[in-house]
Amino acid sequence: MNTLFTNANILTPQGVVRGCLGVADDRIAFVGELPQDFLVERSIDCEGGLLLPGLVNAHTHLSMTLFRNAADDMELSAWLQDRIWPLEDQLDAEACYYGALLALAEGIRGGTTAFNDMYFFEESVARAVAESGVRAVIARSVVTGADGGKSRVEEARQLYLDYNGAEDDRIHVAIAPHAEYTCSEETLIACEKLAHSLGARIHIHLSETYQEHEECKLRHQLTPAAYLASLGMLGEETLLAHCVHCDADDAALLGAAKATVLHCPQSNLKLGSGIAPVMPLLAHGVNIALGTDGAASNNNLDMFEELRLAATLHKGVTMNPKAVNAKTALQMATENGARALGWQSGRLQEGYLADVVLVDTNIPSMQPVNDLTAAAAYSASAGDVLLTMANGRILYERGEYYTLDIERILANAARIKDRLGL
Numbered sequence: 138m139n140t141l142f143t144n145a146n147i148l149t150p151q152g153v154v155r156g157c158l159g160v161a162d163d164r165i166a167f168v169g170e171l172p173q174d175f176l177v178e179r180s181i182d183c184e185g186g187l188l189l190p191g192l193v194n195a196h197t198h199l200s201m202t203l204f205r206n207a208a209d210d211m212e213l214s215a216w217l218q219d220r221i222w223p224l225e226d227q228l229d230a231e232a233c234y235y236g237a238l239l240a241l242a243e244g245i246r247g248g249t250t251a252f253n254d255m256y257f258f259e260e261s262v263a264r265a266v267a268e269s270g271v272r273a274v275i276a277r278s279v280v281t282g283a284d285g286g287k288s289r290v291e292e293a294r295q296l297y298l299d300y301n302g303a304e305d306d307r308i309h310v311a312i313a314p315h316a317e318y319t320c321s322e323e324t325l326i327a328c329e330k331l332a333h334s335l336g337a338r339i340h341i342h343l344s345e346t347y348q349e350h351e352e353c354k355l356r357h358q359l360t361p362a363a364y365l366a367s368l369g370m371l372g373e374e375t376l377l378a379h380c381v382h383c384d385a386d387d388a389a390l391l392g393a394a395k396a397t398v399l400h401c402p403q404s405n406l407k408l409g410s411g412i413a414p415v416m417p418l419l420a421h422g423v424n425i426a427l428g429t430d431g432a433a434s435n436n437n438l439d440m441f442e443e444l445r446l447a448a449t450l451h452k453g454v455t456m457n458p459k460a461v462n463a464k465t466a467l468q469m470a471t472e473n474g475a476r477a478l479g480w481q482s483g484r485l486q487e488g489y490l491a492d493v494v495l496v497d498t499n500i501p502s503m504q505p506v507n508d509l510t511a512a513a514a515y516s517a518s519a520g521d522v523l524l525t526m527a528n529g530r531i532l533y534e535r536g537e538y539y540t541l542d543i544e545r546i547l548a549n550a551a552r553i554k555d556r557l558g559l
């Protein structure tokens with residue numbers, strides 16, 4: 138299917154370009170002037186709207202949408218132990234399927250085209266991702282349980298063998314030890330060996346809270362980042378969620394390893410965990426992508442909120458209005474995540490995979506039109522998204538879902554919420 142977007146303001150790596158964007162099958166065919174030989178099968182008049190690369194939610198737990206607004210105003214250890222873990226014990230494949238579908242529907246409606254998930258019943262998540270049309274890295278969350286983590290590591294291996302590269306490469310599989318404080322050294326080493334043998338990414342929570350960071354230092358005489366480095370777990374394929382309490386030495390270590398930090402500002406604020414040291418991380422060349430974390434600690438999956446927080450929070454922290462400018466924040470929300478997750482997407486550029494979002498500019502909150510890069514970072518909201526395309530296929534357009542039955546998803550999510558006793 139060839140799609141032509143006309144009358145658009147297109148956010149390219151070189152800045153905003155006025156004109157057309159053509160999509161041939163799953164790739165962007167051109168940006169700017171319509172070539173004479175481009176066969177148009179569907180033409181969409183953007184009416185001056187803003188075309189952005191699809192947003193990349195680089196750290197989340199999709200099925201946790203079921204727990205939205207069910208555990209609030211609590212600190213992380215109590216939030217996990219008293220509320221979330223008992224709820225998670227009741228989850229099954231069906232619950233995770235509908236929870237993931239609900240998350241994907243929310244993401245698609247808000248311009249998100251790729252997700253990095255870590256949770257349970259990932260076969261259900263894979264099914265939801267396959268049906269929805271988005272991209273996702275999925276991973277079985279590994280903790281050291283009764284059998285020392287062996288069964289979960291084996292499940293992680295099987296998930297990789299079954300799904301990595303599935304659905305025309307829309308699904309990738311990572312190996313996800315949950316965190317240093319939930320995994321024994323033996324489990325972490327098993328995960329590292331597995332990821333290494335498969336060539337898979339590692340996705341792990343790191344230094345999310347002060348307590349976790351300090352306890353790791355007591356246990357191992359190393360910060361969590363230095364501890365992972367000592368186990369050979371830091372590299373270009375390592376995705377580290379949060380890193381709120383990483384110190385200057387950690388930042389240097391992560392930069393040298395070319396690791397990716399998955400910055401989740403809203404979740405870190407809501408759980409009272411703190412604010413990640415993004416400026417030192419950037420200074421050391423760390424790749425930074427953005428995520429919402431799960432809907433139980435956010436409490437939505439709105440990537441425009443993360444984008445705006447990333448672009449404002451560090452200005453306040455450093456008292457420097459130049460910190461994380463609009464362009465840098467947009468890169469964090471798009472291409473940095475796409476690259477870390479292994480897709481040639483996240484840019485509106487010829488040859489890139491066609492993950493494209495149309496944002497309405499003909500609304501009061503986006504007018505008058507001045508700098509549209511600033512508008513995307515500081516003014517736009519998820520509700521302003523008119524159309525979402527992933528892999529060259531339109532998934533959502535002006536209130537209508539093309540791949541998902543939203544009524545069925547909402548009804549089942551409500552039914553499962555009741556079943557969980559929420």
Ligand SMILES: [Zn+2]
Pocket residue numbers: 196197198342378430431
């Ligand atoms: Zn998380």
